[in-house]
Amino acid sequence: MSSAASAGALAPSRLRRGATRTGARIFVDAAFSVVLFVGTIVGVVALATLIWTIVDNGWARLAADPAAFLTSYVSRLPARAGIKAALVGSAYLMLLTTLFCFPIGVGAAMYLEEFAPRNRVTNFVEANIANLAGVPSVVYGLLGLGVFARFLRMGPSLLAGALTLAVMSLPVIIVTARESIRAVPESIRLGAYALGATKWQTVRRQVLPAAMPGTLTGTILALSRAIGETAPLLVIGLPIVIFTLPNDLRDPVSALPLLIFDWTSRPQPAFAEAAAAASIVLLALLLAMNAVAIFLRNRYTIRW
Amino acid sequence: MTQGRTQVSQDEEQRETRLLEVARGKGVNGRAELAEAVFRLDDVHVFYGRFLALRGVNLQINKNQITAFIGPSGCGKSTLIRCLNRMNDLIPGARVEGKIDYHGQDLYGDGVDPVEVRRRIGMVFQKPNPFPKSIYDNVAFGPKVIGMQPESMDELVERSLRGAALWDEVKDKLRQNALSLSGGQQQRLCIARAIAVEPDVILMDEPCSALDPVSTGRIEDLMEELKRDYTIVIVTHNMQQAARISDRTAFFTAEAAPGSGDRTGLLVEYDRTDAIFTSPADKRTEDYVTGRFG
Amino acid sequence: MSIARRKARTGERVIVNALFACAVLSVAVTIGIVAVLLVDAVAFFRDSSLGAFLTGTVWAPGQGSGEGGSYGVLPLLNGTLMIGVGSLAVGLPLGVLTAIYLSEYASPRVRGVLKPTLEILAGIPTVVVGYFALQFITPSLLRPIFGSERVFVFNAAAGAIAVGLMILPIIASISEDAMRSVPSSLREAAYGLGSTRRQVSLRVVVPAALSGIAASVILAFSRAVGETMAVTIAAGNSPKMTLNFLTSIQTLTASIAQTVSGEAAAGTVRYNALFALGMMLFVITLAMNLISARIVRRFRQVYS
Numbered sequence: 001m002s003s004a005a006s007a008g009a010l011a012p013s014r015l016r017r018g019a020t021r022t023g024a025r026i027f028v029d030a031a032f033s034v035v036l037f038v039g040t041i042v043g044v045v046a047l048a049t050l051i052w053t054i055v056d057n058g059w060a061r062l063a064a065d066p067a068a069f070l071t072s073y074v075s076r077l078p079a080r081a082g083i084k085a086a087l088v089g090s091a092y093l094m095l096l097t098t099l100f101c102f103p104i105g106v107g108a109a110m111y112l113e114e115f116a117p118r119n120r121v122t123n124f125v126e127a128n129i130a131n132l133a134g135v136p137s138v139v140y141g142l143l144g145l146g147v148f149a150r151f152l153r154m155g156p157s158l159l160a161g162a163l164t165l166a167v168m169s170l171p172v173i174i175v176t177a178r179e180s181i182r183a184v185p186e187s188i189r190l191g192a193y194a195l196g197a198t199k200w201q202t203v204r205r206q207v208l209p210a211a212m213p214g215t216l217t218g219t220i221l222a223l224s225r226a227i228g229e230t231a232p233l234l235v236i237g238l239p240i241v242i243f244t245l246p247n248d249l250r251d252p253v254s255a256l257p258l259l260i261f262d263w264t265s266r267p268q269p270a271f272a273e274a275a276a277a278a279s280i281v282l283l284a285l286l287l288a289m290n291a292v293a294i295f296l297r298n299r300y301t302i303r304w
Numbered sequence: 305m306t307q308g309r310t311q312v313s314q315d316e317e318q319r320e321t322r323l324l325e326v327a328r329g330k331g332v333n334g335r336a337e338l339a340e341a342v343f344r345l346d347d348v349h350v351f352y353g354r355f356l357a358l359r360g361v362n363l364q365i366n367k368n369q370i371t372a373f374i375g376p377s378g379c380g381k382s383t384l385i386r387c388l389n390r391m392n393d394l395i396p397g398a399r400v401e402g403k404i405d406y407h408g409q410d411l412y413g414d415g416v417d418p419v420e421v422r423r424r425i426g427m428v429f430q431k432p433n434p435f436p437k438s439i440y441d442n443v444a445f446g447p448k449v450i451g452m453q454p455e456s457m458d459e460l461v462e463r464s465l466r467g468a469a470l471w472d473e474v475k476d477k478l479r480q481n482a483l484s485l486s487g488g489q490q491q492r493l494c495i496a497r498a499i500a501v502e503p504d505v506i507l508m509d510e511p512c513s514a515l516d517p518v519s520t521g522r523i524e525d526l527m528e529e530l531k532r533d534y535t536i537v538i539v540t541h542n543m544q545q546a547a548r549i550s551d552r553t554a555f556f557t558a559e560a561a562p563g564s565g566d567r568t569g570l571l572v573e574y575d576r577t578d579a580i581f582t583s584p585a586d587k588r589t590e591d592y593v594t595g596r597f598g
Numbered sequence: 599m600s601i602a603r604r605k606a607r608t609g610e611r612v613i614v615n616a617l618f619a620c621a622v623l624s625v626a627v628t629i630g631i632v633a634v635l636l637v638d639a640v641a642f643f644r645d646s647s648l649g650a651f652l653t654g655t656v657w658a659p660g661q662g663s664g665e666g667g668s669y670g671v672l673p674l675l676n677g678t679l680m681i682g683v684g685s686l687a688v689g690l691p692l693g694v695l696t697a698i699y700l701s702e703y704a705s706p707r708v709r710g711v712l713k714p715t716l717e718i719l720a721g722i723p724t725v726v727v728g729y730f731a732l733q734f735i736t737p738s739l740l741r742p743i744f745g746s747e748r749v750f751v752f753n754a755a756a757g758a759i760a761v762g763l764m765i766l767p768i769i770a771s772i773s774e775d776a777m778r779s780v781p782s783s784l785r786e787a788a789y790g791l792g793s794t795r796r797q798v799s800l801r802v803v804v805p806a807a808l809s810g811i812a813a814s815v816i817l818a819f820s821r822a823v824g825e826t827m828a829v830t831i832a833a834g835n836s837p838k839m840t841l842n843f844l845t846s847i848q849t850l851t852a853s854i855a856q857t858v859s860g861e862a863a864a865g866t867v868r869y870n871a872l873f874a875l876g877m878m879l880f881v882i883t884l885a886m887n888l889i890s891a892r893i894v895r896r897f898r899q900v901y902s
Contacts, residue, residue, distance in 0.1 A: 025794070032796045036703060039695025040712065043770070046763050047719045050730045057733065107620035115614050116621070129624045134817070134887035135880065136824025138851050139631065141858075142876040146634035150864060167627055174624070187433035191494070194391060195446035195501055196423030200610045205449065210436055228723025231826040231851070235858050235872075257827075260725045264732060264831055272733060279726045286721060302436045302483075 054283065058276025069277060073243045074259070078270035081263075083278050085242045089158075089253040090285075092246055094227050096162035097169065102219055104166075105173030106208075109215075112174070113181040114203050133171035140168040141235025149236050156237035159249040164236060165226045172225075176218025180211035185304055213300035220293035224286050230257040256282050339366035341405075342505060342535045343388060348402035350383050352395065356561075357383050358569040361402070363554055365505075370527060370536045372546035372577070375556035375592065380569025381539045384556075385507050388537065389425035390418040407504075423450050426498035430510040432490035434482035434497070439465075439474050442482045442493055446501040460500060467533075468496035469526050488519025495526065499534070506530065508538040512545065524549050543593060546577065553580040555589045631880065639877040642669075642870035651874065657837040657853065663866035671878065673837035677847035680754045681761055681829055684843060685822040688762025690815060693769025694804075697811075700770070701777035702799045713771075720767035728831030731760035736832070744844055752834025752846040760828040765818035772817065776810020777803050813890045820886035824879060826851035850875050 062069055072082025108129075116122040144164030154160040184207050192202040233255050240262045246253045256278060263275035343365035350358040358380035365371050365388075373381040386392040387400055390411065404411040411421060435442050443461045447454060454460040461478070465471040470492040474485070482493055491511060498506055508527075512520040527536060527549055540546050546553050554574040558567040573580060573589045584590045643651065646669045654670015661667075696716070700709055735756045740749045749755075780803050788798045804811070834846025835856050848856070854875050862869040 029794050029796045032800075033703070036695050036699040039692050040699045042692055043696055043719060043763070043766050044712070044715055047715060047722075049734065050722065050727070050763075053730055053734045054726065104620045104623060107617045108624065111614070111617035111621045115617060125621055125625060128628050130891065131884060131887055132624060132628060134820060134883055135631065136821075136826070136851070136883055138824065138826045138854055139635075139876050139880050139883075142854070142873060143627075143631045143634050145858075146638065146873070147630050151634075170624065170627065185433075187429065187431060188435060190391070190394075190429065191433040191435065191497075192445070192449075193394065194389065194422055194427035194429075195449070195497065196419055196421075197446075197449040198419050198607065198610060200607075200613055201449045205445065206435055224721065228721075228725070230723070230725050231855065234826075234855055237858060257723055257725045260723075260729065261827060261831070264725065264729045272729075275729055276733075279729060282723060282726065286723070290721065304436075 051283075054276050054279045056276075057273055058278070058280045061273040062277040062280055070281070074241055078263075078268060078274050081271075081274050083256060083259055083281060085245065086240075086254045086256045086259040086278070087281065088245050089238075089242075090227055090256040092158055092253060093161050093165060093233075093255060094223060096158065096249075097165040097226055098219070098223055100162060100166035101169045101173055105170050105219070106177050106215060108170075109174050109177030109181060110203060110208065113178050114199065114207065129171050129174055133175065136231075137168060137229050138231040138235060140164055141232035143167065144232055144236045154250065156239065156252050157250045158246045158253040160236055161233055161238055161253060161255070164232045165229065168229070168232060169222050169226045172222040173219055176222065177211070177215045180214030180218065181207060183214065183304075184210045210302055213296055213302070217293045217297040217301075220289055220296070224289040224293075227289075228257055228282065228286065230255075230261050233258055234261070256285075339364075339369065341365070342367050342407060344403075344405035346403040346405070348384075348387070348400065348404060350380065350387060350392070351397075351399040351401070353397040355566055356568045361571045363571060363574045365535065365537055366552065367535050368531055368533075369551040370531050370538060370549055372550035372553045373537070373539045373556060374541075374543060374546045374553060375569075375572075376558065377541075378567060378569070379556040379558040381556050382509055383569070385509055385537055385539050386427075388505070389427055389507055390421045391427060393418050423501055424503050425505040425507060426501065426503040427507045427509065428491070428494050428498055428511045431514050432487060432494050434485070434490050434493050436481065436483055438479045439482050439485070439493060440478040443496050443500045446497055450501055452501065464496040464500040465493075467499050467530070468492045469522065469529075470496055486519075488515050488522060491515060491519070491523060492526070495523075495530075499530070503534065505535045505537065508536065510539050510541060513541060520545070543581075547581050550577045553577045555580060555584075555586075555592060557588055557592070635873050635877040635880060638870045638873035641865075642867065642874040645867045645870070655839050657848070659857070659868050659871060663863065663868060665867055667867070669867075669871055669874075671850075671875070673839050674848060674850045674853050674875070675878075676839050677754070677829075677833070677837065677849040678823055678851070680841070680843065680847060681757050681825070681833065681849055682819050682822045684754065684758025685761035685765055686815065686819060688759055689765040689769055689818055689822075692762070693766045693814070693818070694773055694811060696766070696770040697773035697777055698799050698804065700774045702795060702803060716767040716770055719763065720771075722764075724764065724825065724827040725831070727760045727764055728828040731756040731828060731832035735759050740844070749844045750834070750846045752832065752836075753844050754833050754847045755843040757829040757833030757847075757849075758843065760832055761822045761825050764825065764828065765821055768818045768821060769811075769814045772814035773807065773811045776807035776814070779810075780806040809893050809896070813894045816886050816890040816893070820883045820890070823886070824851065824883050826855055830855045850879055 069082050070087065071084050072080060073084050074086075075081040112122065112126060116125075141164065144160055144167075148154050148160040148163050149156055152160075154163075188206055188210065189202055192206050193199075197205070238258060239252050239254055240258050242252060242254050244251070260275050260278045260282065263271045263278065266272075341364045343363075345361050345363050345365075348358070348361040349356060361384060373385060375381055383392065387404060388411075392398045392400070400412055406421075406425075410416070435445060437445075440461055443464050444457055447457065447460060452460075462471060462475075465474060470489060473489060474480075474493075482490065485493060491514075495506075495511075512523055515523070524545065527538070530536060531551075538546075538550065552575065555572045556569055557572050558569045560567045573584060573586045575585070579585075580589060581593050584593060590596075651669055651671050653672065654668055655672045656668040656670050657673045659667040659669065696712075700712060704712065732752075736749065736751065736753060739759075740753065740755055784802055784806060785798055788802045793801070829849050830852040833849065833852065835848050835852060836846040837848040837853065838845070840847065854872055857868060857872055862872070
């Protein structure tokens, strides 16, 4: 092995770019960077296009008379159709869904993280929850139809809809609550035990309050997904054409995504505009909820 | 009782007897020391599952004294101190054999509630762990959950903070978050929190090892005052600290059983602090305190 | 100074039991889903044989109660698979490229913008994405490229692209997590040998993160299979055995949506067919999720 040749290969003049990277290699590196950038940008552009399409199609309809749009019921004439029943219905559904799934979800998370013994039963429950998180929303709709609407005779009502959405959101809430509880350092629990607090006192007065900001954030995000869900409500049979607001849990109720689905499926272009306008309202609602969640997270999360 | 004991030579047997006498308060020259015992440990072994972490501990902790546990890492000092308030119960597989007597009652007897134990025997941890709440709520938490109903919680909080030499620094910001305090202040807050429940004993597991020297000094001064009202047991890696502040010192080490790689902790020597540091009876103690190992 | 046990804290025992009940409720949900699907699916197979269901190539529910229709599921499976594979064709490359970019190339500032963008994309309700597919993807993208005569108003391609956009964030975020958790020591070793960023990304990071990427793909496929609204709106309701992406098809989920939008009285063949389809969906997605979890578990050990 000639030392002169190897020394030459490592000479300082050969440290400049391109010494061992051939032209072809440099080109491939640059091309790859371009491909990466393009690949990433496509997603962003798609999102921008989507939002632009919605706003472009629906803004005129919404801005023309927002009050009327928000406070009118549906109609066969697209110009007169409004989202009142659907909007109010979605609001009621969201409130009721939260009422059902938040306490139960947080309770389950507390149990699994703090009290459950490490045994087969616990493992089974945990695996079960993980699987439930992956079940398609339309199957939850079938559950709602078979059990709540038909078997328990609730019919296509606010109660049935909320229970279905609650059951669907439950696994997500449990997972997010568990993560928040787990993030509370063990030293806090030890400090409480050392003072003579019982396990429940420790969980209730130290662990849970510390885990609350993260739990609330995750819950709001989960619920904002639930609000945009159509399939479960469609399968239960919630109405689209309805001219009353619900007074009772057993009353039928409509929902915004259902309405958007119906209007989108109609051939008249005016309905397409109405659908876009309703979509703007729905997106604005989601934006508001997410903004609240992020605000909560940034303001109240404890930095250990 | 002699199961598991390796063969002892005559020398060792004599030494063991002397150690027992000292442990039982007989003092260096055999004279009984006038000290009321808070804890009496009799042949205590601690297991984690099948692993023997600590064996054959015999000693007595006396009232209103500072007792220090010293020794190299891994010899069971923290394990032992956690047994004294049954915090070791929280570790799965942990088991205590032998007898730990607390004011004449078996600490691990039937019907003994660990929660009640911990209300009387408090603990301060190595890394300060204040709750993510206000300073006031940190101190008030203990009394509230154990059902103390003081005439004035404000007064109890102030008393506790004074007792931890922290009152002057925080009296104007009681509602501020405890996490905004410095490390040394946080640790003193943890001490205040511990004394708010009016315990009998305060256990301290390396309370100053995460602190700077100035804070360490302040806490050491504090402990001198605290021992007037409480019995204190402290685990420390800092020999000079033990020598400075403790009344009695117990030196532990770890030795592997023949044929096994696992090292088991054991109590080598337990005596008045000045004896341990100036005229230790055991060579291993002497090697450690003179810095020849550890 | 007695340290004997105080009176058993019955209050605490009750609370812990209540928390346990919350956790076990999730098992009740699973039982509910399985029961509801099973009962009516079995009723369906009494009227229409399982064999004909699994091998029939015509899905044409009879009028009214559905008697006398053909219930071969293959066209629906065909449609579902087309959407599944098609959406992966869109989402997989874009998602992985985005993940590589985020993990290996992007500055923290760019990440700070891109990651929320992906989350927003993931949060768009499926009806809105369906609207976008119908109103933009088909007329403004597919028709100009492939010609208006060949591209149906409702077509599989639009559905596949829409679902692809929906699963892109799943693949991107899970793959990115997998890539970021590749120990930097591996990268440093490669850089130290003079590798370029492209080489490190493609030859070191991606192979090391492969299990995470695979898991994300399976999860995304499962999500695509379960997707209902976007495909119902964009891909149509014509069950057929075809591989032509430019024509209309029907997926399992769209068929469910179509049936419930009509009048299907309980107990009829038409109604029971819903649950047979639901059962099939549930089994497919469950299998996918279990496989995905198994992959993650098996390969996580490599680094622990």
